[in-house]
Amino acid sequence: MSRREFSKETKRLAFERSGGFCEGSGPAYGLPPGQRCNAPLDRGVIYDHEDPDYIGKNNSLENCRCICPQACNKFKTYKHDAPKIAKVDRLLDRQRGIKKTASQWPSRRLPTKADRRRFLARMAAREEARR
Numbered sequence: 001m002s003r004r005e006f007s008k009e010t011k012r013l014a015f016e017r018s019g020g021f022c023e024g025s026g027p028a029y030g031l032p033p034g035q036r037c038n039a040p041l042d043r044g045v046i047y048d049h050e051d052p053d054y055i056g057k058n059n060s061l062e063n064c065r066c067i068c069p070q071a072c073n074k075f076k077t078y079k080h081d082a083p084k085i086a087k088v089d090r091l092l093d094r095q096r097g098i099k100k101t102a103s104q105w106p107s108r109r110l111p112t113k114a115d116r117r118r119f120l121a122r123m124a125a126r127e128e129a130r131r
């Protein structure tokens with residue numbers, strides 16, 4: 001399946017809206033509800049599908065968030081999108097009569113700030129080990 005991208009125009013408008021600061025906010029990005037990351041985007045920006053591309057196929061400006069590549073993108077990709085995509089796959093499997101055992105299901109607990117800190121420390125250690 002090919003991944004759809006935002007248009008250049010959508011990216012321009014989204015970046016303008018961000019004011020040059022990370023738009024990651026709330027539990028999907030490992031932050032408390034309503035809290036925005038606001039990290040400066042001068043060292044790189046990811047145009048993130050708030051509703052994961054795999055599920056939503058929504059390339060509108062409303063679904064585009066300018067987020068920081070390190071903290072927010074990594075957290076959302078691994079801790080939010082991956083479990084959400086896995087859930088869609090499980091539902092499809094169930095429709096097709098393919099079952100998984102309950103113990104394979106990930107926890108549904110919302111991530112806390114401590115989870116984000118631990119996760120980022122683990123990712124940093126992994127990158128350190130790669131050098």
Ligand SMILES: [Zn+2]
Nearest residue numbers: 022037068072
């Ligand atoms: Zn961020």
